[in-house]
Amino acid sequence: MSEKNNYYDTKTGEPIDLEELEAFFKRGVKPGDHFATGLGIRPSGYDNQNAPEATAKVPSQKPLPGNNDPIIRAVHLHSEAYRRAMAEAARQQTMNEAAYRNNPGTVNAQRISNAIPTQEAPSRPPVSHTQPAETQKKKIPTNASKERCYQEALNNSCAKSEPIKRNKNNRTKVAKTVVALAIVMAMSIASYKIVEKGVTNITDDIHMSQVSEASGQIINGHKTPNIVSKNTYRTSDYQNFYFDNLGIAKDLLQLPDQTFLAALTTVYIQMGNNAVNSYIDNFGRVIREVGLLADQEQNAFAYAYCHDTTDSNDFLIKNNFVNENGEPSFKKFVEFGQKEINRWYLYLEEYASHPELYEEEQSYGGRK
Amino acid sequence: MIELEQITLENGVTYAVAKEIDNYVYLVNPQNELDFCIRKNVARDGNEYLESLDNEEEFQRALLILKESEKE
Structure with a gap:
């Protein structure tokens, strides 16, 4: 001292x-x-x-x-x-x-x-309050880090490059947890970046009204009353309920033509989920009504898919929604419809953020 | 541990094929679970190639397809 x-x-x-x-x-x-x-x-x-x-x-x-x-x-x-x-x-x-x-x-x-050099630490042991690297790695991702992950994944995925030949025999061992975490992260980003934003950013713009109605179907009626529940009625004794198939068909045909398949898929999902009526071919009846009502000019999609169909199986076979054995498959139909739903979901998200683009696009004939 | 196909992309990073849905191939970096990438599989001349996605819209669509598949 x-x-x-x-x-x-x-x-x-x-x-x-x-x-x-x-x-x-x-x-x-x-x-x-x-x-x-x-x-x-x-x-x-x-x-x-x-x-x-x-x-x-x-x-x-x-x-x-x-x-x-x-x-x-x-x-x-x-x-x-x-x-x-x-x-x-x-x-x-x-x-x-x-x-x-x-x-x-x-x-x-x-x-x-x-x-870029980082701050040089003084020549003494690190202070105790700093978080260990291992703990930092497992930290729950914030919105900022999700945004960054999204941007990096987007840039990697869309990078302009020559096609890379695959060699399925070139294999490596990976920890299951890493794969699971990566998938969860990707899904988390999908929720953060697409789904939540899409639902909460829906605008009331008058130009969006038709798209919103179609998308109301797509998002299972979160924003607008869905066609199936709107056309479901109780019997006079309140013991049972039934679908107004003609009403559903008319409402489907009032939606923008391009959204037809997406909306039809959600109609099937909603009707098919109803255990009480699942044994009745309500969906086939709706298809038949649509086929009878659809105008080739105004409802080209509906006409193409449903004209001259008698029931569900007829609809599935005519539109090639069949499994490996050539049997009608609702699974194939829903898979295809789901892609349409995703497409319209993105469409809604895009135009909810920039409604002025919708009007501009309509002047060129709209999106097909 | 699981055995997966590995692919080295143009940026020099080696990814493992975690999932394939439709034509989309979901790649993860075994060294960093926050690093993932989506490419599309294209068959040509009897070989399979991984190509970049066209744009952000396609990237978001691929993400949604992944999300929907995991729901099931």
């Missing part, structure tokens, strides 16, 4: 060597560092047994000019170094973001990002 003083470590009770303390602060600190020891100041008349501890605090203001107190000087050095380190970290963060923005997701951007 170079000099006797009133400063001591509150953890160990040992006096602090002020020269060492000042030298420590002069070496520099990085963001997140704090006093490694519990620094305390003995008040005058210090009672070693009963006096309460007074822990030194970092002042946010500038120290008084000409203050020769070594602790104040040390604290001032610490806070100055801390501010410098924070400014440097912010500058690096800005540069990283700029590099990523200019060239997102590319190898070069990653290299630029990696090439």
Whole structure:
């Protein structure tokens, strides 16, 4: 110890060597560092047994000019170094973001990002409050990190490149958890980026009304009353209910023509889910009504799919929704319809964000 | 551990084929579960190739197809 003083470590009770303390602060600190020891100041008349501890605090203001107190000087050095380190970290963060923005997701951007030197840690063990790398890795992704993952995956997926020949014999062993986590992450991004945004951003724009109605079917009637429930009635004794098949067919034909197959699929899903009536071919009756009512000019899709059909099986066979054995397959129909639903779901999402584009597209004949 | 087909993309990163739905191939980076990629499978001259997706719309469609398949 170079000099006797009133400063001591509150953890160990040992006096602090002020020269060492000042030298420590002069070496520099990085963001997140704090006093490694519990620094305390003995008040005058210090009672070693009963006096309460007074822990030194970092002042946010500038120290008084000409203050020769070594602790104040040390604290001032610490806070100055801390501010410098924070400014440097912010500058690096800005540069990283700029590099990523200019060239997102590319190898070069990653290299630029990696090439920027990080704050050098002082030559002492890392402070205990920093989170271990393993814990950080398993942190739940935030919206910001989902956005970043989305952008990187998008850039990787749409990167302009030559087709890569597959070699199915070239195999590697992968932990099941990694695959599962990646799939969950992709689904999570799909929910965050597409589904939730699509549902919550639906506008009431008048130009969107028709699309919204069709999409109301697509999103299982979350936004608009769906055709099936609108055309479902109770019998007079309230013991049973029935579908107004003609009403369903008429409502289907009032939707935009291109959305027909997507809407028809949701009608099937909703009617088929009804266990009470599942043994009756209600869907086939709807198809038949549609086939009778559809106008070749106004409802080209409905006409093409349903004209001259007698029942469900006839509809499935005529439109080639058959399994490997050539038997009619509702599964094939739903798979195909689901793709249409996804297409319209994206359509809705796109035009909910930019309704003016819908009008512009309609002037060119609309989306087919 | 499971054995999967591996493919090295043009950026030098090796991915494993986690799933194939319709023509879409879902690739994951075994070193980083947050790094995934979607490509489409194209058969040509008796060989199979992985091609990039056309645009963001197709990427979102592929994501939705994955989501729907996992629901089932």
